Amino acid sequence: MTNMNQSVRSSQGNSDISNGGKFSHGDENIMQILRTKWWKYLLLGLADVEANYAVVKAYQYTTLTSIQLLDCFILPVLLILSRVFLKTRYRIVHYVAVCVCLAGVGAMVGADIVAGRDQGSSSNILLGDGLVIISATLYAVSNLCQEYIVKNKSRLEFLGMVGLFGTLISGIQLGILEHTDVANIQWTWQIALLLCGFAICMFTLYSCMPVVINMTSATAVNLSLLTADLFSLFCGLFLFQYIFSGLYVVSLVVIMVGFIMFNAVPTPNQAPEAVTEEGGHDNEVENQVEGENVSSGKSIPAENEHGFVLSSVKM
Numbered sequence: 001m002t003n004m005n006q007s008v009r010s011s012q013g014n015s016d017i018s019n020g021g022k023f024s025h026g027d028e029n030i031m032q033i034l035r036t037k038w039w040k041y042l043l044l045g046l047a048d049v050e051a052n053y054a055v056v057k058a059y060q061y062t063t064l065t066s067i068q069l070l071d072c073f074i075l076p077v078l079l080i081l082s083r084v085f086l087k088t089r090y091r092i093v094h095y096v097a098v099c100v101c102l103a104g105v106g107a108m109v110g111a112d113i114v115a116g117r118d119q120g121s122s123s124n125i126l127l128g129d130g131l132v133i134i135s136a137t138l139y140a141v142s143n144l145c146q147e148y149i150v151k152n153k154s155r156l157e158f159l160g161m162v163g164l165f166g167t168l169i170s171g172i173q174l175g176i177l178e179h180t181d182v183a184n185i186q187w188t189w190q191i192a193l194l195l196c197g198f199a200i201c202m203f204t205l206y207s208c209m210p211v212v213i214n215m216t217s218a219t220a221v222n223l224s225l226l227t228a229d230l231f232s233l234f235c236g237l238f239l240f241q242y243i244f245s246g247l248y249v250v251s252l253v254v255i256m257v258g259f260i261m262f263n264a265v266p267t268p269n270q271a272p273e274a275v276t277e278e279g280g281h282d283n284e285v286e287n288q289v290e291g292e293n294v295s296s297g298k299s300i301p302a303e304n305e306h307g308f309v310l311s312s313v314k315m
Helices: 002-021 030-058 064-085 092-114 125-152 155-177 179-183 189-215 218-239 246-264 283-296
Strands: 300-303 309-313
Touching (some): 030 125, 030 155, 064 092, 064 125, 064 218, 092 218, 092 246, 125 155, 155 189, 189 218, 218 246
């Protein structure tokens, strides 16, 4: 009995040691992920890169007002995708909360028009608006996949794989489509500083977003991101002397009310697998169950190295 318990502890210890090279408890290492899931993360990285590229490109063709309004298209797409693929059961209050947030966005756009901030180009509004809708749809797909991965796999796996394939895709796309524009940049320390600041902000956003999605949901995160335009506007009041309007404050309050309404009521979905704080599978729970079986004297099926049951060992 003592030798058998020591063997169980020893096998558990060896399992813990072998997990050292993995993303998190219970997950595959990076080479296994690349061999088995590379095409999935390639598609996910492509969706994320093109979502960013499309919305930035849209500023060349349409107005700021159109972008702010059409960018909200991500919310209904996320609601539908979450309901279909993640089996999230939304309640009436959640749909009402989304409508309240969209009303806040409407107030923000109205304030921009009143203040004369309908900036941007209007050279090809149809193309620009189409790019925004494509961007919102791709963002919804990317965020949905991100929610599934961080809640069922690991956020380290998500960040590592999307960072890897996203860098490759964006680098290739930059060399093909933007090499002339990059060569014509008149570099100054101000431009370099602005680009570094932008890179730091995006790095922080992508690092923190999986944590928040793991705690809430992709839909809740995108509702909170509706306030991003307002905070940039408040900064513009001091940096660029934007004209202030009371509708901006009303818009912020309305969006926050909708956000609180959405998160006040939980959105149950299918029972998830046991996960750790890092978002990976929880082997400790499995070990505790195995330990309870050992201490209680229950029969545990013995397996060989190929996973076939050989016999039941009585403790």
